[in-house]
Amino acid sequence: MSDKLIIFDTTLRDGEQSPGASMTKDEKVRIAKVLEKMKVDVIEAGFAIASVGDFEAVQAVANAVKDSTICSLARALDKDIDRAGEALKNTNSARIHTFIATSDIHMKMKLNMTPDQVVEQAVRAVKRARQYTDNVEFSPEDAGRSDEDFLCRVIEATIDAGATTINIPDTVGYNIPHQFGATMKSLIGRVPNSDKAIFSAHCHNDLGLAVANSLSAVLNGARQVECTINGLGERAGNTSLEELVMAVRTRQDVFDCDTNIDATHILSASRLVSSVTGFIVQPNKAIVGANAFAHEAGIHQDGVLKHRETYEIMRAEDVGWNANQLVLGKHSGRNAFKVRLAELGVEFDSEESLNDAFRRFKELADKKHEIFDEDLQALVSETQTEAINESIKLVSLKVCTETGEENTATVVLSVDDKEQTATAKTSGAVDATFSAISSLVDFEINLQLYSVSNVTQGTDALGEVNVRLEHNGRIINGQGADTDIITASAKAYIHALNKVMAATDRAHPQV
Numbered sequence: 001m002s003d004k005l006i007i008f009d010t011t012l013r014d015g016e017q018s019p020g021a022s023m024t025k026d027e028k029v030r031i032a033k034v035l036e037k038m039k040v041d042v043i044e045a046g047f048a049i050a051s052v053g054d055f056e057a058v059q060a061v062a063n064a065v066k067d068s069t070i071c072s073l074a075r076a077l078d079k080d081i082d083r084a085g086e087a088l089k090n091t092n093s094a095r096i097h098t099f100i101a102t103s104d105i106h107m108k109m110k111l112n113m114t115p116d117q118v119v120e121q122a123v124r125a126v127k128r129a130r131q132y133t134d135n136v137e138f139s140p141e142d143a144g145r146s147d148e149d150f151l152c153r154v155i156e157a158t159i160d161a162g163a164t165t166i167n168i169p170d171t172v173g174y175n176i177p178h179q180f181g182a183t184m185k186s187l188i189g190r191v192p193n194s195d196k197a198i199f200s201a202h203c204h205n206d207l208g209l210a211v212a213n214s215l216s217a218v219l220n221g222a223r224q225v226e227c228t229i230n231g232l233g234e235r236a237g238n239t240s241l242e243e244l245v246m247a248v249r250t251r252q253d254v255f256d257c258d259t260n261i262d263a264t265h266i267l268s269a270s271r272l273v274s275s276v277t278g279f280i281v282q283p284n285k286a287i288v289g290a291n292a293f294a295h296e297a298g299i300h301q302d303g304v305l306k307h308r309e310t311y312e313i314m315r316a317e318d319v320g321w322n323a324n325q326l327v328l329g330k331h332s333g334r335n336a337f338k339v340r341l342a343e344l345g346v347e348f349d350s351e352e353s354l355n356d357a358f359r360r361f362k363e364l365a366d367k368k369h370e371i372f373d374e375d376l377q378a379l380v381s382e383t384q385t386e387a388i389n390e391s392i393k394l395v396s397l398k399v400c401t402e403t404g405e406e407n408t409a410t411v412v413l414s415v416d417d418k419e420q421t422a423t424a425k426t427s428g429a430v431d432a433t434f435s436a437i438s439s440l441v442d443f444e445i446n447l448q449l450y451s452v453s454n455v456t457q458g459t460d461a462l463g464e465v466n467v468r469l470e471h472n473g474r475i476i477n478g479q480g481a482d483t484d485i486i487t488a489s490a491k492a493y494i495h496a497l498n499k500v501m502a503a504t505d506r507a508h509p510q511v
């Protein structure tokens, strides 16, 4: 059995299926570049047939990344596979991941197909995918609730048809570690041609067991795990890449395999995904949460200072903590700025966009003397956001607050290049700002979430605001950053409104 554990990251596909987590093409490319730097083996870049935007995003990731295999998801349908194949045409190393459901409930209620038809369609899909690439993955969707004899049958047939990876999804997060591990072992043992494919685990976190189930699968022969940064994904999410990778690495006494991951990029990947999607990382989240390596109780601190291993099982710096050096300041030049951003995986497609980002950097450096990587990430997110589909732009904002008085916000927006002004008066400065802005747009929106966090330390830090809006049943997140949190709030709200206006229909692979 190989001692290499393949890391298949699906942040850009399954992660993006999380309501409100949709990403633009440029955001996907930025995340993919960090994943490549981290030495992720396979990056699932999207579901190419979902929309023109999804197709172009898969293509853009495939063009930008050279060292990781790029994968597109495809249902077991000719048109899906052809679209995936086309999107991956110029890729160094391409994989098509095709799937069809195999549980009784999915076959009956969703597909309305017999088991024989499902096997036939799965085989046909794998054969068609092999016309585009030798690297084909097949997933029996809802394997976690499928009949094992039927799973053996469909897996054997798809390996015969040319599948090189067999992924076992616990689609609804129903499995329990010892049982999922036993299923993995049994499938590998029972399927006669199992030695011709790598077996993979794809777990959802509905019972909080995605990482545990994946680790159990690894202990029982899986040599690929599908995961996402910060555990992003539908409902309770997917297996968290950082937790999985660090568990295997920290417990090499238990696992007889390891990943190629360069874990020092984990924290920056986590922050980037959080800032792009607006999904905040909880402080007590393992590995990447703000408290993950913070020792508060005096006794712990004393122990750690005397001998680190008394209370620490991993070194914070090994996953990218403390790498947060002061990188640039007021006097840094354009080249230093460009080089540092390239190190963070950000490249500019034109001199104009570099100049625009540099101008914003100088403005920020005037307000905030110490500029950290996180500030640069926030600044680039904003620059890229504004470059796309912006029909609403913030021209100016004036807010008056006085203890005991109502707050007044006056906003000037450019809506489709026409300046418009509105004023609102309410008990809160943010509320007044949002009311003024929404009075200038003519569609219904419900604010579902509002949160502020500081990007770095100190009272002069950039404040990052996340808002979540609901419009006609669609969930949309917006982010904004500024040293002034009311301005950051206005930017976040406007960002979400622009996304509402630009939203297009896209197919969901599993519905």
Ligand code: KIV
Pocket (backbone or CB within 6 Å): 014, 073, 099, 139, 141, 142, 169, 170, 171, 172, 202, 204, 509, 510
């Ligand atoms: O959870 C799932 O079953 C999936 C498949 C498409 C692999 O994401």
Ligand code: ZN
Pocket (backbone or CB within 6 Å): 014, 169, 171, 202, 204
């Ligand atoms: Zn999934």
